[in-house]
Amino acid sequence: MGSLLLDIFCIFKTRQKDRLYTRELVEGLAGYADRPWGEMLRGRPMTERWLALKLRPYGVLPRVFKAEGCRGRGYVEAELMDTFRRYISKSEIEALNREVVEGGEGD
Numbered sequence: 001m002g003s004l005l006l007d008i009f010c011i012f013k014t015r016q017k018d019r020l021y022t023r024e025l026v027e028g029l030a031g032y033a034d035r036p037w038g039e040m041l042r043g044r045p046m047t048e049r050w051l052a053l054k055l056r057p058y059g060v061l062p063r064v065f066k067a068e069g070c071r072g073r074g075y076v077e078a079e080l081m082d083t084f085r086r087y088i089s090k091s092e093i094e095a096l097n098r099e100v101v102e103g104g105e106g107d
Contacts, residue, residue, distance in 0.1 A: 004054060007032055009084050012077045013096055021074035022048040022062050048073070056082050060064050070079075 011028035012021065020028075024045050029037050037046050052062055055075075060083055062073040084093065 004029075005058075005084060005087050006038070006092060007035060007081070008075075009088060009093065010096060018078065019065055019067055019074055019076045021035070021064075021070070022051060022070045023072070025075065025104075026051055033107070050051075093106075 007029055008025060011025055012018075015024070015028070017026055026048055029035070030046055041047075041050065048062075053060070054056070060075070060080060063079075064071065064073055065076070067074075
């Protein structure tokens with residue numbers, strides 16, 4: 001579960017948004033070809049429902065919000081931070097934050 005949370009944390013940081021629709025997270029997770037998410041579904045594509053079911057035991061629930069003129073279900077980074085801190089090692093979070101900062105300087 002920690003690697004799923006880490007990948008979600010990475011998606012939030014690389015997209016530099018404070019909220020993401022569930023479909024955006026699913027697309028981002030599907031983009032990690034070297035990760036096990038596709039295998040966990042026996043070759044079927046990942047779904048928004050699958051993601052919600054994986055996050056629910058950790059008290060993480062999607063919420064309805066409106067962003068960029070669209071309304072849908074998704075996740076707010078601030079609401080996930082406690083879960084990220086609890087299940088992702090501090091060194092991994094710090095390393096990712098450094099990568100994002102260094103990567104953003106060249107833009």
